[in-house]
Amino acid sequence: MKKTDLRVVKTKEALKEALVFLLKEKSLKSISITEICSIAKVNRGTFYSHYEHVEDLFEDYYKDIMKDLTDSYLEPYKHVQILDTGQLNPATIRIFHHIAKYEKFYKIVFSKTAPLSYYYLLLEHIQQLMEKDFGSLSPAEEDRSMLSAYQANAIIGLAVEWHRQDFRQSAEEMNRILVRLLRYTTG
Amino acid sequence: MKKTDLRVVKTKEALKEALVFLLKEKSLKSISITEICSIAKVNRGTFYSHYEHVEDLFEDYYKDIMKDLTDSYLEPYKHVQILDTGQLNPATIRIFHHIAKYEKFYKIVFSKTAPLSYYYLLLEHIQQLMEKDFGSLSPAEEDRSMLSAYQANAIIGLAVEWHRQDFRQSAEEMNRILVRLLRYTTG
DNA sequence: ACTTTTATTATACAAGTGTTCAATAAAAAT
DNA sequence: ATTTTTATTGAACACTTGTATAATAAAAGT
Numbered sequence: 001m002k003k004t005d006l007r008v009v010k011t012k013e014a015l016k017e018a019l020v021f022l023l024k025e026k027s028l029k030s031i032s033i034t035e036i037c038s039i040a041k042v043n044r045g046t047f048y049s050h051y052e053h054v055e056d057l058f059e060d061y062y063k064d065i066m067k068d069l070t071d072s073y074l075e076p077y078k079h080v081q082i083l084d085t086g087q088l089n090p091a092t093i094r095i096f097h098h099i100a101k102y103e104k105f106y107k108i109v110f111s112k113t114a115p116l117s118y119y120y121l122l123l124e125h126i127q128q129l130m131e132k133d134f135g136s137l138s139p140a141e142e143d144r145s146m147l148s149a150y151q152a153n154a155i156i157g158l159a160v161e162w163h164r165q166d167f168r169q170s171a172e173e174m175n176r177i178l179v180r181l182l183r184y185t186t187g
Numbered sequence: 188m189k190k191t192d193l194r195v196v197k198t199k200e201a202l203k204e205a206l207v208f209l210l211k212e213k214s215l216k217s218i219s220i221t222e223i224c225s226i227a228k229v230n231r232g233t234f235y236s237h238y239e240h241v242e243d244l245f246e247d248y249y250k251d252i253m254k255d256l257t258d259s260y261l262e263p264y265k266h267v268q269i270l271d272t273g274q275l276n277p278a279t280i281r282i283f284h285h286i287a288k289y290e291k292f293y294k295i296v297f298s299k300t301a302p303l304s305y306y307y308l309l310l311e312h313i314q315q316l317m318e319k320d321f322g323s324l325s326p327a328e329e330d331r332s333m334l335s336a337y338q339a340n341a342i343i344g345l346a347v348e349w350h351r352q353d354f355r356q357s358a359e360e361m362n363r364i365l366v367r368l369l370r371y372t373t374g
Numbered sequence: 375a376c377t378t379t380t381a382t383t384a385t386a387c388a389a390g391t392g393t394t395c396a397a398t399a400a401a402a403a404t
Numbered sequence: 405a406t407t408t409t410t411a412t413t414g415a416a417c418a419c420t421t422g423t424a425t426a427a428t429a430a431a432a433g434t
Contacts (some may be wrong), residue, residue: 095279112303116298116306117299117304149345150344151341153340155343158340160307177333
């Protein structure tokens with residue numbers, strides 16, 4: 001693994017900083033590559049040697065946040081014994097708190113014009129975390145990915161609806177709603 | 188309700204036809220407004236008086252398909268009595284067959300670069316269909332939208348995973364997988 | 375320190391975008 | 405059939421995009 005060129009690191013940092021700056025005053029959709037480069041003081045051609053679209057840069061930023069937050073997701077798991085069912089344990093799900101904390105960020109991720117790639121990044125992340133809970137009753141190998149896709153996307157569905165209702169519930173309320181919903185779906 | 192101007196109808200039809208034609212040979216992302224207008228023999232300025240982006244035109248096309256298919260979704264419900272639980276009834280879910288039938292279309296809808304708006308159109312559609320099943324045990328008013336969001340998105344999660352695996356399972360297999368998964372999640 | 379490698383820059387170009395406007399032509403209204 | 409309304413056109417504009425090139429400067433390798 002060769003260490004990356006310092007110039008590349010600096011360039012990417014400058015671009016990311018410019019994007020974050022611009023996101024505070026306008027929508028992702030309205031931010032142009034030219035604009036980012038002008039603020040970052042980076043040549044536009046250099047942008048294209050690293051990314052294709054503004055969205056790719058945002059995705060880089062996104063990945064950073066996901067990484068930073070993996071620990072906070074996993075944190076509650078340290079206090080609980082291994083779950084003995086494949087069911088979701090609402091008490092251990094920190095996702096609603098996470099989304100509330102980064103509300104502004106998720107308003108971009110869940111906006112109609114956002115590319116599906118952002119959604120997929122979140123989905124994959126949650127899928128991975130959930131697969132930890134399969135533990136004992138691991139479904140057939142071929143069903144594993146389907147089960148995690150099913151459960152993870154169900155949770156994201158709540159987040160999407162939450163977003164649609166402009167986050168009027170608190171994260172705690174969302175967890176309580178989840179408990180109630182599981183009661184319905186499990187008969 | 189004033190009848191729409193014939194010119195508008197003709198223009199929109201020409202644009203839609205041009206888009207569908209182009210989608211057969213290239214990706215949605217690579218299709219320009221200029222290109223569509225050139226084929227449709229419509230002035231570019233006219234395009235902008237109806238739509239903002241190529242995606243908006245596609246969304247129009249999308250809605251048509253959704254409408255055409257609502258009947259096929261509901262068709263199985265005519266042969267079954269009212270469901271007595273809020274649970275998903277895999278036998279009545281025609282969605283996997285629908286997706287298989289329009290596989291090429293859904294490869295666009297589920298592609299990473301597609302805007303989330305396509306996803307939402309599908310979600311809303313399925314949500315509405317599912318809310319019909321709540322019947323007797325209707326959850327509290329405030330939980331209704333959350334429950335349908337949860338269940339509808341869970342199903343779409345399977346479709347997304349199906350797409351990720353390049354639709355290697357048949358629609359029937361997907362329905363069987365759903366039955367198995369419900370066994371896990373309902374303990 | 376010196377050389378080699380390569381990321382970045384400056385510049386230019388063809389094409390697409392988003393917008394505006396007066397002129398035109400097609401449809402609706404009478 | 406004639407008038408009124410309005411969608412469409414053509415043309416022009418500043419701007420962004422995507423791509424390519426040689427020149428430069430900065431980092432890595434020795």
